[in-house]
Amino acid sequence: MTFPRRIGNDPAATLPREGIALLASGSHGNAALVYSGSAGMLIDCGLSAKQVRLRIAAAGLSHVRIEAIVLTHEHADHVAGVRVLARHLGVPVLATGGTLRTLRDDLTDVPETDAIRAGHAVRLAGLTLLPFRSSHDAAEPVGFRIEFPSARVLGYLSDSGVVAAECTEALAGCHVLAIESNHDVGMLECGPYPPFLKRRIRSAVGHLSNDDAAAALVGLAHDGLSTVVGLHLSETNNTPLAALAALTAARDRLGLRFAVAAALQHAPLVCAAGAL
Ligand SMILES: [Zn+2]
Ligand SMILES: [Zn+2]
Numbered sequence: 001m002t003f004p005r006r007i008g009n010d011p012a013a014t015l016p017r018e019g020i021a022l023l024a025s026g027s028h029g030n031a032a033l034v035y036s037g038s039a040g041m042l043i044d045c046g047l048s049a050k051q052v053r054l055r056i057a058a059a060g061l062s063h064v065r066i067e068a069i070v071l072t073h074e075h076a077d078h079v080a081g082v083r084v085l086a087r088h089l090g091v092p093v094l095a096t097g098g099t100l101r102t103l104r105d106d107l108t109d110v111p112e113t114d115a116i117r118a119g120h121a122v123r124l125a126g127l128t129l130l131p132f133r134s135s136h137d138a139a140e141p142v143g144f145r146i147e148f149p150s151a152r153v154l155g156y157l158s159d160s161g162v163v164a165a166e167c168t169e170a171l172a173g174c175h176v177l178a179i180e181s182n183h184d185v186g187m188l189e190c191g192p193y194p195p196f197l198k199r200r201i202r203s204a205v206g207h208l209s210n211d212d213a214a215a216a217l218v219g220l221a222h223d224g225l226s227t228v229v230g231l232h233l234s235e236t237n238n239t240p241l242a243a244l245a246a247l248t249a250a251r252d253r254l255g256l257r258f259a260v261a262a263a264l265q266h267a268p269l270v271c272a273a274g275a276l
Contacts, residue, residue: 006270007227007261015060016272018148020156020178023047023055025231025263030078030158032178033061036148036273039125040064042085043144043156044071044078049085059268067125070116071095073138073159074102086110094122096131098140118142118166132170134160137205145170152273154178155220158231161204163216171220176273179216181230181247181262182207183237191237207232210246217250221258227271230262240264 006016021033029046033056040061045052056062068091069082083106086093092112095103100113107113116122121130126149131142136159143157155174157167163179171177188198188209201207208216213230221228228251230243240262247260263269 018273021059022263022269026265045082046077073141096140161206180208181213181243188237214246214250
């Protein structure tokens, strides 16, 4: 694993006090640690429990106590390690009713499961978590709006075929925006995937392209936005450079100055919640 990259923290390279560590992002596993001080929650756990611990250590965040695991949806790249990690840490797993029903057999012996609902905020690890409906071929997928104690706000949307009005509303005014930037449309169309899979990815319940993420910025960017991170980049149908180029071009068209980064599959990225 390469040394973790950081964005939005101060030049002295101290770890940001509040932020999100994207431990892994992509079709081979997703997990992100959202934290404030020494408490935090994990969004998704598509890595082994061991890998989650290793990556948190590599990000310099071993002091953060994970108080809960929240799930966006039930696909394996988001939940493969959840049972083992929840049992190991002794923490609850939170997900929508549809996600919990789909995972029922996998979560029988975790310490606790709690249902969350789109539009209903919950308090966890000192953070306020508001789930909102996303658009994906899963039982009841959601994205999250998360407010830190400092009142800074993080938006998190991965695995969504479109950015529906409901998402735009929930993500309005975010200071840090982590949004799926799964594929370059040209690379997907010319790439090796079979036609049915290409159709699925491009459908309204598939994945956001670089252009989709860039287009979403038009409705979501504002003067207070400090960082945008592309999520779930395909290793077959995208490159970090292509994703960054699309997001950067959108930023420049908007005349704004927020930082742009891409989360990767194999190296953590720590992103400060605070202003740059
Ligand atoms: Zn996924
Ligand atoms: Zn998915």
